[in-house]
Amino acid sequence: MKVASWNVNSLNVRLPHVLEWLESAQPDILGLQETKLTDEKFPRQAIREAGYEVVFTGQKTYNGVAVLARSPISDVITDLPGIEDPQRRVLGVTVDGVRFINLYVPNGKAVDSDKYGYKLDWLKKLRDWLAAECERHERVVVVGDFNIAPTDADVHDPDAWRDQILCSAPEREALQRLLDLGFTDSFRAFEQPEMAFSWWDYRMNNFKRNRGLRIDLILTSPAITASLQSSTIERDPRTWERPSDHTPVAARFA
């Protein structure tokens, strides 16, 4: 099975990119973030015609997540349980016996902003929910834009990013609390090239200069990790015309 994650930064703009990539990459399950579409505007027909089931939860202008799958989708969750939040960032589904959780973790803006506190609080609540999900399901995959670079190896210039948003110690510790549940950062389960990133700011020719961060992750529970075959960054779509600032990440397992 091939699973993937892609922050598309507006599905309205990126639908052609997504259809092209589905055709070439053939993922079984794909989690999208930052669709930026209300549900009535979601392009469900185009995606169905491409051969994928789809579920989504969106809002106007910001956030929004979707899951596309070759097989039927069931047991859909659209919120962290017990938390009232208009921001559409969570989509948990079951496909082919895999519990697939798609996340758009809050960005946080800056370590001294209110949004940073919201991010850390959100991650704490996420941890508790994932702990419960792991009780209920053995085969769990958590994908998404985590808005956290796990280590300095995931940052083009660690000194410039030291203690900055996406790289601060509290964010990395919050991610570690998730990994403590038994999850593996699947990308690091394999030998990888250095300076491998999934996001490059649009500004300053950052992609051309490979000034990026790896903040899009695929976490696997032990039962999945045991049969992991690969975990890669699919860099191609970032080279296309009018790209998202993120590129897809993917993992294969038996």
Next chain:
DNA sequence: ATGGTAGTTGAACTA
């Protein structure tokens, strides 16, 4: 040190 770009919405906000 600042602003650089992109998307949505319609001058400002988020990333």
